[in-house]
Amino acid sequence: MGLYLEEFEINKACRTRGRTMGEGDVALFAGLVGDYNPLHVDEEFSKASIFGGRVAHGPLVLTVAAFLFANVRITGGFLTPAFFAVPIIFLAVAQADIPIDALRRLASCVAAVWLLLLVASPFLGYRTFAHAHDLGIDPGREVAIEATNLWRSKFDKPLRYVSGEKRLATAATFYSPDSPSYIILEHPTDSPWATIDQVKRKGVLIICPEIAEACIENGVNFAGSENTRNTRELAMHYLGRAGSPQRFVLIVRPPQE
Numbered sequence: 001m002g003l004y005l006e007e008f009e010i011n012k013a014c015r016t017r018g019r020t021m022g023e024g025d026v027a028l029f030a031g032l033v034g035d036y037n038p039l040h041v042d043e044e045f046s047k048a049s050i051f052g053g054r055v056a057h058g059p060l061v062l063t064v065a066a067f068l069f070a071n072v073r074i075t076g077g078f079l080t081p082a083f084f085a086v087p088i089i090f091l092a093v094a095q096a097d098i099p100i101d102a103l104r105r106l107a108s109c110v111a112a113v114w115l116l117l118l119v120a121s122p123f124l125g126y127r128t129f130a131h132a133h134d135l136g137i138d139p140g141r142e143v144a145i146e147a148t149n150l151w152r153s154k155f156d157k158p159l160r161y162v163s164g165e166k167r168l169a170t171a172a173t174f175y176s177p178d179s180p181s182y183i184i185l186e187h188p189t190d191s192p193w194a195t196i197d198q199v200k201r202k203g204v205l206i207i208c209p210e211i212a213e214a215c216i217e218n219g220v221n222f223a224g225s226e227n228t229r230n231t232r233e234l235a236m237h238y239l240g241r242a243g244s245p246q247r248f249v250l251i252v253r254p255p256q257e
Contacts, residue, residue, distance in 0.1 A: 007198065015192065019064050021056050029060045125238065138209070139236040139246065140171030146232050147205050147250055148176045154228075155255060161199050163188070163222065164207035165215050168248070172207060180205075185218050203255030210247035223253035 030036055038045040039055055046054045151159040162172040163183040173182050183191045183199060185206065206223060208215035210231065220227060230250045236243040 021060070021064065023054075025060065026054065026056050029057050033057070033059070138168055138171070139234050139243070140168060141175045142234045142236065143168055143207060143232075143248055144172040144175035146234060147172055147207055148178055150230060150232075150250055151178075151203075151205050151252070154252065155203070157255070159205055160202040161194060161204040162207060163204055164219055164251075165209060165212055168207040168209070172205075185215065185222060188222065199253075201255060201257050204253045206251040206253070208249045208251070210249050216249050216251070219249075219251040223251050226254055228252045228254075 026040055030041055035057060039049060039051065040046075040057055041054070043054055046052075147162065148159050151157075158178040159172075159176060159180045160178070161183050162169045162176070162180045163185045165185075166182075169182050169185075173180055181191075181193055183194060183204060188196060188199065204223070206215075206219035208219055210216075220229070228251070230252070231247060232250060233245045233247050235245040
């Protein structure tokens with residue numbers, strides 16, 4: 001969540017950024033989930049309804065709202081299982097009369113693909129680990145834990161807000177046991193789940209690769225004159241082995257309370 005329980009106020013309103021959903025969004029979502037209700041896809045039919053026109057699917061609206069309000073991102077990685085539902089969607093839409101033997105073969109193919117992916121996953125994971133630096137993959141978990149430990153050692157309180165390089169800061173929101181909220185470094189006011197005053201009161205930790213000069217400069221400016229800068233050398237770990245170390249800069253804006 002973008003706000004902690006004690007930060008919610010009765011009758012407080014929050015204005016998020018806008019997101020226009022057009023015909024393409026609705027059509028793509030209908031094709032993904034197989035929901036071709038005429039209220040979503042038939043303009044002439046929906047004009048005669050109480051809505052006066054086509055309406056977007058409820059889950060589509062909630063997905064976009066989750067991003068705008070709480071910075072929740074439902075990425076393509078979470079949609080991978082939908083790939084295996086595509087044949088089922090086609091059959092359902094076509095209302096095909098499929099023999100039981102064909103359904104069994106289809107189920108066997110899906111199971112075989114999943115089994116193949118399961119067997120290959122350790123090898124794919126090791127390949128990613130071995131070539132992490134060349135692939136531009138950061139040790140996100142290690143950075144998140146180090147950032148959390150640094151913050152707790154300095155202030156003896158949970159880390160509430162993180163910022164900096166997007167991929168590193170969002171990794172910290174996932175891996176840190178404190179579950180901090182992400183603040184957009186370039187445009188902090190575009191983070192509707194936290195105000196600037198809240199960030200000043202709670203403090204913020206900014207994470208940048210050492211080679212990202214623009215990130216470090218923006219981080220120092222955002223952290224203010226009381227910031228402290230810390231450099232850490234961290235590496236990914238896989239099956240007890242450490243990868244190539246990478247250097248990161250952790251910029252701390254201390255809390256005011």
